[in-house]
Amino acid sequence: MATQLNSLETLASQEYKWGFVTNIAADSVPPGLNEDTIRLISARKNEPQFMLDWRLKAYRQWLTMKEPSWANIHYPAIDYQKIIYYSAPKANKDGPKSLDDVDPELLATYEKLGIPLREREMLSGVAVDAVFDSVSVGTTFKKKLSELGIIFGSFSEAVQEHPELVQKYLGTVVPHSDNFFAALNAAVFSDGSFCYIPKGVRCPMELSTYFRINAKDTGQFERTLIVADEGAYVSYLEGCTAPMRDTNQLHAAVVELIALDNATIKYSTVQNWYPGDKEGKGGIYNFVTKRGKCLGVNSKISWTQVETGSAITWKYPSCLLLGDNSVGEFYSVALTNNYQQADTGTKMIHVGKNTSSTIVSKGISAGHGQNTYRGAVKILKGAAGARNYSQCDSMLLGDQCGAHTFPYLEVKNTSSSVEHEASTSKIGEDQIFYCRQRGISTEDAVGMIVNGFCKEVFRELPMEFAVEAQKLLGVSLEGSVG
Amino acid sequence: MGGKEILRGINLTVNPGEVHAIMGPNGSGKSTLAQVIAGRDLYTVTKGEVIYQGQDLLALAPEERAQEGIFLAFQYPVEIPGVSNLYFLKAALNAGRKKKGEPELDAMEFLSLVRQKIALMEMEESLLNRSVNAGFSGGEKKRNEIFQMAVLEPRLALLDETDSGLDIDALKIVSNGVNTLRGEDRAIVVITQYQRLLNHIVPDYVHVLAEGRIVRSGDKSLALTLEESGYAGIEELAETAQ
Numbered sequence: 001m002a003t004q005l006n007s008l009e010t011l012a013s014q015e016y017k018w019g020f021v022t023n024i025a026a027d028s029v030p031p032g033l034n035e036d037t038i039r040l041i042s043a044r045k046n047e048p049q050f051m052l053d054w055r056l057k058a059y060r061q062w063l064t065m066k067e068p069s070w071a072n073i074h075y076p077a078i079d080y081q082k083i084i085y086y087s088a089p090k091a092n093k094d095g096p097k098s099l100d101d102v103d104p105e106l107l108a109t110y111e112k113l114g115i116p117l118r119e120r121e122m123l124s125g126v127a128v129d130a131v132f133d134s135v136s137v138g139t140t141f142k143k144k145l146s147e148l149g150i151i152f153g154s155f156s157e158a159v160q161e162h163p164e165l166v167q168k169y170l171g172t173v174v175p176h177s178d179n180f181f182a183a184l185n186a187a188v189f190s191d192g193s194f195c196y197i198p199k200g201v202r203c204p205m206e207l208s209t210y211f212r213i214n215a216k217d218t219g220q221f222e223r224t225l226i227v228a229d230e231g232a233y234v235s236y237l238e239g240c241t242a243p244m245r246d247t248n249q250l251h252a253a254v255v256e257l258i259a260l261d262n263a264t265i266k267y268s269t270v271q272n273w274y275p276g277d278k279e280g281k282g283g284i285y286n287f288v289t290k291r292g293k294c295l296g297v298n299s300k301i302s303w304t305q306v307e308t309g310s311a312i313t314w315k316y317p318s319c320l321l322l323g324d325n326s327v328g329e330f331y332s333v334a335l336t337n338n339y340q341q342a343d344t345g346t347k348m349i350h351v352g353k354n355t356s357s358t359i360v361s362k363g364i365s366a367g368h369g370q371n372t373y374r375g376a377v378k379i380l381k382g383a384a385g386a387r388n389y390s391q392c393d394s395m396l397l398g399d400q401c402g403a404h405t406f407p408y409l410e411v412k413n414t415s416s417s418v419e420h421e422a423s424t425s426k427i428g429e430d431q432i433f434y435c436r437q438r439g440i441s442t443e444d445a446v447g448m449i450v451n452g453f454c455k456e457v458f459r460e461l462p463m464e465f466a467v468e469a470q471k472l473l474g475v476s477l478e479g480s481v482g
Numbered sequence: 483m484g485g486k487e488i489l490r491g492i493n494l495t496v497n498p499g500e501v502h503a504i505m506g507p508n509g510s511g512k513s514t515l516a517q518v519i520a521g522r523d524l525y526t527v528t529k530g531e532v533i534y535q536g537q538d539l540l541a542l543a544p545e546e547r548a549q550e551g552i553f554l555a556f557q558y559p560v561e562i563p564g565v566s567n568l569y570f571l572k573a574a575l576n577a578g579r580k581k582k583g584e585p586e587l588d589a590m591e592f593l594s595l596v597r598q599k600i601a602l603m604e605m606e607e608s609l610l611n612r613s614v615n616a617g618f619s620g621g622e623k624k625r626n627e628i629f630q631m632a633v634l635e636p637r638l639a640l641l642d643e644t645d646s647g648l649d650i651d652a653l654k655i656v657s658n659g660v661n662t663l664r665g666e667d668r669a670i671v672v673i674t675q676y677q678r679l680l681n682h683i684v685p686d687y688v689h690v691l692a693e694g695r696i697v698r699s700g701d702k703s704l705a706l707t708l709e710e711s712g713y714a715g716i717e718e719l720a721e722t723a724q
């Protein structure tokens with residue numbers, strides 16, 4: 001038995017390979033937060049007055065709010081005055097006009113991350129917006145998309161070029177006062193992606209944002225807003241990495257999705273922020289608010305997330321099902337290893353008639369990792385015929401880790417149906433032996449078994465990313481089972 | 483295992499082309515013997531050696547033994563939810579081929595090989611896309627083991643109570659599959675409690691295991707003798723051998 005466990009312990013003991021630092025001159029504001037910081041950020045971005053007003057409103061709200069403490073996560077108090085709220089790679093005065101003007105050092109960084117930004121080298125069929133610390137450094141395939149009337153690019157650009165759309169939708173799903181981290185984000189967010197798919201357009205390629213934290217002691221506060229107009233379809237993916245540093249860095253992002261009549265938004269995340277080292281030192285605090293509003297009839301919002309990184313993950317991608325017959329989905333794989341903690345899940349709020357939602361959550365805990373599923377299904381009085389199906393499975397590797405499930409159900413009408421299934425399993429020595437007896441190494445066996453466990457979620461991911469996610473899972477299963 | 487001594491004197495030589503049957507009552511150590519040869523590390527080998535093709539088998543990890551051609555048909559095949567039978571078997575086959583320095587089979591080559599073998603076991607092709615053993619009936623699981631054996635073409639196959647839980651039709655199919663796999667360069671060790679299986683898979687040698695020892699060896703007629711006298715007499719033999 002002992003040798004088998006040892007080999008599990010050394011399994012995939014690859015280091016976090018995205019942990020390098022790019023040496024690039026940065027234009028940063030001093031650490032600390034007050035109204036002047038916010039005015040400075042807004043001025044740097046040359047924002048219209050409505051943006052500054054909104055930020056200040058959020059900031060004043062934030063000052064009255066308390067950091068939430070209900071989640072099953074533990075970390076030392078964050079000193080919000082020590083964080084740098086804005087950092088951008090220094091660029092030519094006017095900023096890059098096109099990808100050809102982007103600093104080669106940055107292009108090299110993304111290439112190293114496996115995200116080539118030069119279009120001729122790109123995965124065909126995926127358009128990428130690359131966000132480096134606080135700003136977007138480039139977006140690919142913009143021209144091709146704009147021919148269809150699709151707006152895809154950085155949030156800052158959208159504020160300049162389409163202020164009416166931003167003003168119309170910003171904060172309509174996650175208001176400036178929503179929660180502590182969302183309010184902080186609203187006050188200081190510096191960039192992110194913006195996407196608008198016009199009426200009746202099916203976006204012909206995957207849209208993707210790749211977030212990279214580089215600068216030290218910097219918080220990343222990006223905000224993404226996606227609007228799918230009537231009958232539109234879009235599939236969107238975000239990926240993220242950060243250098244290895246032994247201090248914790250805060251990432252407090254907000255994502256808002258809006259689907260109008262008959263529109264579909266599929267939002268996939270492969271989150272691979274630096275998780276900290278084996279002793280739990282360093283890593284990203286990933287405190288994120290993601291919410292989608294199915295505003296129109298027959299609209300659909302589907303969240304798929306693969307969370308393998310971050311020291312702490314606190315996020316609940318949710319759906320507000322307002323339109324009749326609208327559909328919300330949440331597919332999640334969350335893996336915690338070493339001293340990682342995750343408290344993640346979803347909220348499905350059924351308001352419209354015949355709305356339906358599906359929740360499939362797969363939690364994997366290894367090492368000293370703690371994994372919590374927290375989900376709420378609310379079916380309001382008017383949501384006649386609403387349906388929900390939830391399935392929460394946990395897998396434990398070893399006996400030092402933990403899996404926790406907190407499902408909340410609130411049903412206010414009698415014509416709806418709610419199903420909840422949950423299971424906890426331990427990866428079996430007998431399963432591993434069975435694989436090894438067929439010639440498959442322990443490492444491959446664990447990868448295979450865990451991937452099998454996550455299959456229902458992976459098949460929701462776009463093809464290329466499903467492969468990526470499987471590999472990532474293998475690498476993240478570093479270390480202890482005992 | 484857990485400080486308990488299970489096997490206490492096994493001296494057995496199996497040559498290529500031979501079929502050996504190991505019989506014995508519950509708890510005599512039959513399955514343990516198979517698991518030890520396959521490399522299950524729940525067990526510690528305190529004494530003795532296992533030589534396989536001239537090399538020290540006990541020095542190899544379970545997957546290395548498998549890649550060298552040792553196959554164990556499990557008494558209780560393990561379920562692996564979410565992993566398709568096809569994917570699993572392809573990984574297993576290619577692990578062995580890689581070890582031998584042969585090129586890995588691509589998807590098409592693999593599929594045609596598998597189709598041929600699955601027909602042999604009279605199994606539905608749809609089983610290939612189902613998760614490994616998950617939701618299989620007892621009989622399907624056992625058939626699946628022999629199907630895997632047919633694909634992997636081992637040099638030494640250990641069949642651990644493959645007959646248990648099989649109805650007579652399934653027993654015939656499984657036995658037929660095993661018989662097709664008999665060959666000059668393949669050795670097969672059949673572990674069973676019942677003589678019934680040996681009517682279908684006729685062994686060259688029969689060994690009787692009791693209390694961790696081989697107490698008698700003989701040809702196929704030994705199985706028939708046992709069928710008549712039962713294991714009771716054998717246990718006495720084991721005691722006198724001590």
